[in-house]
Amino acid sequence: MSTSATRQDIVVGVDPREDWRPAVGWAADEAHRRGLLLRLVVAVPPLHEPRRPGDLPRHREFEEAATRALEAADAWVRERRPEIRTTATLLDGVPAPTLAGLTREARMVVLGSRRLNRVAEFLSAGSLAVPVSAQAHCPVVVVVRTARSTGRPPHLVVGVDGSEPSQAALALALEEAELRGCAVRAVAVWQPPAFSLRGRDTPLDAERRLLAETVAGWAEKYPGVRLGHEVVTGSPVEALAEAAEHAEALVVGRRGDGGYLGMRLGSVVQGLLHRAPCPVITVPAEERP
Structure with missing residues (x-):
């Protein structure tokens, strides 16, 4: 296993269904402070057998949305933080274990949060904060979408x-x-x-x-x-x-x-x-x- 001193990237999960800017912005600032590569990722769950009618079109639609979100996030970061290096990757896999796997090599993983209560989080297939944080091998940052400037000394x-x-x-x-x-x-x-x-x-x-x-x-x-x-x-x-x-x-x-x-x-x-x-x-x- 790599150590924190040898890990060379900040990973941020981009959610095509939500406002990804709070998490991506936090991750971009962190990559800038540390002089590390920013890796933007979306994990697309694979199709399961047997397939039901409409599964393939929905899967393609999600892949297209994920690709658009990655491209938009990458462009947004390049405009906001042109000095940092970025990569954008579409991964094939169930989101939570796929992102948890990336923590073995990342310096830090950043995720967004919709601030679900515990019951809603348990029932939500798209919730990543708890499973990724629980299995991670590096620090995981969960960024609240409603976070605001405090006006206090940092x-x-x-x-x-x-x-x-x-x-x-x-x-x-x-x-x-x-x-x-x-x-x-x-x-x-x-x-x-x-x-x-x-x-x-x-x-x-x-x-x-x-x-x-x-x-x-x-x-x-x-x-x-x-x-x-x-x-x-x-x-x-x-x-x-x-x-x-x-x-x-x-x-x-x-x-x-x-x-x-x-x-x-x-x-x-x-x-x-x-x-x-x-x-x-x-x-x-x-x-x-």
């Missing part, structure tokens, strides 16, 4: 809980912030217990110390990045979504490769893909340098 928010995946997320957030010239806000979430003992060191105090120790080492590696940290209270999904209200992106770590998709991704990351008000970058633990 910063990234990263969820930190001391785990290996969150360490990988913190590393990626700092790397990304260094490229962008922005700050990082590391956020740990603490859920208050039903009761506590007076006069003793509280779990909240311990959480604050752990977070401070965690970010201290990383601050030394990225001295040019302003790194702040805080512990917030509440449920992880709601607290992190609120913390990222004005962020350029929210960075979170992903679990390992075992189990079904939901187990790999984790309930918090799944919830944030549906609730976060900004792009969500999911980072696999293997990404940590």
